Amino acid sequence: MLEKICKFVAGIVEGRDPDLDGHHRRLGQCARAFARYIGCSVEEMELLSIGARIHDFGKLSISEHILNKPARLTASEFSLVKQHTDIGFQLLAPLDIDPRISEIVRFHHENFDGSGYPAGLAGTTIPFLARMTRILDTFDALTTSRPYHLGVSGDEARQLLQREAHFYDPDLLRAFCTMAPAIGQ
Template identity: 40%
Template sequence: MRRNFSWSAIFASLGGFLLGFAIARLPSSHVGWRIAYIVLGGLASWIVIPLAPHGSLNLSPMVFLVVALTSGVWEGVAVAVAGPVIAACWNALFLPSRWRRPLAEVLSDGGEAGVALVVASASVWFLGGWKLELERVTLLSAACLLIIVALQAVRISVARRIRLGRVTALLYRASAGHQGALFLAVGLAWAIVEMIGPLGILLTTIVVIEMYYPWKLLGEQRDLFLKSLQMISNAVDLKDPYTAYHSRRVAEYSAMVAREIGIDEAEVERIRIGALMHDIGKVAVPSALIRKPSKLTEEEMNLMKTHVEAGASVIEGLEILNRSADIVRHHHENYDGSGYPSGLKGRDIPFGARIVFVADAFDALTTDRPYRKGRSPDEALRILEANSNTQFDPIAVKALGSVIRHGLQIPF
């Protein structure tokens, strides 16, 4: 959280500086078109394209790149920095407060776009000067789009502690098609502006927005769905005041362990979602049983064990979640085959379920309970290591140990 705030603060400051510098250098003529460009840039920034499993793009580069090519770099910078702010104002009017992004993040988006345009423009000038030739249009567009994704990769790497090379490759793969479409759209819009004037930016941007609007709706629906599930998960955890935010912590630990092992990021996201939902079946378990401070009877334990099958049944029918159903169903299987519900052993247990089991146990050990204080991460790790190869997967336990030695920060 602190790293994310620092990044946002730095680029929000850079964005403010670039916007002020750009405004100071703009001529006093054509103010009407300048305002229209900024409003259009805001509309394009509002169309956000989600990139699975991390990151996003918006359509604002199409506007500010064409403006930079036809009206000058600093006019393009003004549109790049101000566009996300305009989009945030529209969101403030139409979205509930809990779905709005913090102002620092919005300003940071503008700062990243402004920096990308300035760096790309400087590169073009260094390689041969600023000319409205097709080669220069191509170079500026490609460089700016690549820099935008690179900056986002660094931001995600810093905020989520993912190796930079890993997240950079992931983002470039996920965004390649959209980057290509934006690249072609910039070239087309520039050519139309050269033929009919500034009206060409408006016409081409509206067409592209119309094409991409369904992507925005799909992304919003997915985000809303996942946030709703997280709220349900929190509600389940709150059935016991000692396990508040337990599922969110288990999800974060599971993702850290999976990345330490070297699992593909798409699979990491599947494991994270499975971990977030791992206790969803407890909605079918009486609250009094969950809160019981003493040892459960055999009958009570059998009832508690039903939560894994109940949870898997809940998410199997949901398209976004059904790939994580095996994690929810088998996250209490012991490595030696003595667990439940299926008595699976060793590598027969889904790898994601083995990771979530370790993360679940680690959080349980480090959390205060009515009958004991939570243990330190090192003490909890020693307990997990003592039960490695019997209860827990040794690979997952070893990876958790590496995460702890690298400086584990307990979330929430």
């Protein structure tokens, strides 16, 4: 049932934001590879895969005009977009799903150095699977062309991640950068 909910949610989000086409599906696949690579349990791998595919669920509440804007967002537009994490978390609440999935939805924009949102969590206070999703999401965003930037190669994306390493869990980033070329990313 959860699998069906995920496909339903990802389809709606991608339907509203065509540039996200395939983003969630790719994230789900890459999440499995990443979880397997670092030795997560099968349960964690499944939870990460589901969470990665629906992490932007809250974008359903953001205006299409803002989501598809082919230019840099204004400060007030960006503050609206930032709300997608808490909104997604609140929308999922009635489903009573595993809290580790809800945590991915809520905390996938938290930075390891505490500079992220919505709560400004830092270090290992950020839930583990959300720290993994932070890396997966950014890597996919960097390598995919969007209205406001051209996607870069996997090598370039890894260099960019390492250039801003303070945003990410250092152990997870090291593992991801070792793994990604091995799976052709």
